[in-house]
Amino acid sequence: MKKIVIVALLWASNMAMAQEKMICKSGVITFEASVPAFEEVKATNTSVTVVLNPKTGEIASLALMKGFRFKIALMEEHFNENYIESDRYPKAVFKGKIENFDPNSLTTTPKDFVINGKLDLHGKWVVIKTVAKMSQTASGIILVSNFVVNASDFNISIPSIVKNKVSNKINIQLQAVLK
Numbered sequence: 533m534k535k536i537v538i539v540a541l542l543w544a545s546n547m548a549m550a551q552e553k554m555i556c557k558s559g560v561i562t563f564e565a566s567v568p569a570f571e572e573v574k575a576t577n578t579s580v581t582v583v584l585n586p587k588t589g590e591i592a593s594l595a596l597m598k599g600f601r602f603k604i605a606l607m608e609e610h611f612n613e614n615y616i617e618s619d620r621y622p623k624a625v626f627k628g629k630i631e632n633f634d635p636n637s638l639t640t641t642p643k644d645f646v647i648n649g650k651l652d653l654h655g656k657w658v659v660i661k662t663v664a665k666m667s668q669t670a671s672g673i674i675l676v677s678n679f680v681v682n683a684s685d686f687n688i689s690i691p692s693i694v695k696n697k698v699s700n701k702i703n704i705q706l707q708a709v710l711k
Contacts, residue, residue: 554673556582559708561595565683570697575600575611582708584673589633591647593626593706615688616654625652626660638668647677654686664706672711679704 559580565573577599584591597618602608612618628649637643642665650657662679683690683700690698 552585552587554584554586554710556580556672556708556710559593559706561600562705563600563702565699565702567697567699572603573607573698575602575608577601580706580708582675582706582710584630584675584710586633586635586673589630591626591628591630591649593708595624597622597624614691615683621654626650627652628660630664630666635668635673638666638673640667640669642667642674642676651681653681654688656686658685669709672709675706675708675710677706 558578559582560576560578561580562574562576567573577595578601579599580593580595582591582593597616598612600608600611602611626649628647631646631648633645644663645666646661647664648661649659651660658681660679660681662677664675664677666676667674681702681704683702690700
């Protein structure tokens with residue numbers, strides 16, 4: 533009988549630990565560095581991992597650079613080889629905290645939360661402060677965030693030959709459903 537109780541307690545504590553963090557392995561990041569009147573410079577990665585600790589508001593995400601897809605294969609090749617240098621810097625990592633996060637305050641109506649953190653991209657950490665819209669649905673917590681970074685802040689140089697066709701200002705959108 534004692535063994536059954538111990539096994540049940542271990543199983544219950546393991547389940548409680550597993551519930552401590554919420555995760556999404558199919559988050560979507562879209563970035564755009566387009567300039568008006570020129571070809572669209574836009575890519576999407578649909579296999580971004582996002583982890584949220586609802587008790588502390590700590591949040592982290594990871595995107596593999598080779599996971600970004602462009603409409604034009606040559607752009608994807610240039611992105612990986614010349615700009616982001618994916619073999620040398622294979623991932624982007626964000627680590628931060630959601631200010632005053634209370635998962636019990638979430639409803640089906642999106643609510644704004646401020647997120648402060650650091651983004652590691654191309655071997656350089658840059659402080660990021662953004663607003664995320666979060667809501668609770670039957671499928672989990674939906675998170676949507678838009679923010680802007682400068683390629684130059686990450687020591688990503690845009691060659692002079694395409695400088696007027698690719699923006700230094702990069703618009704980034706993240707969408708995730710955390711379960």
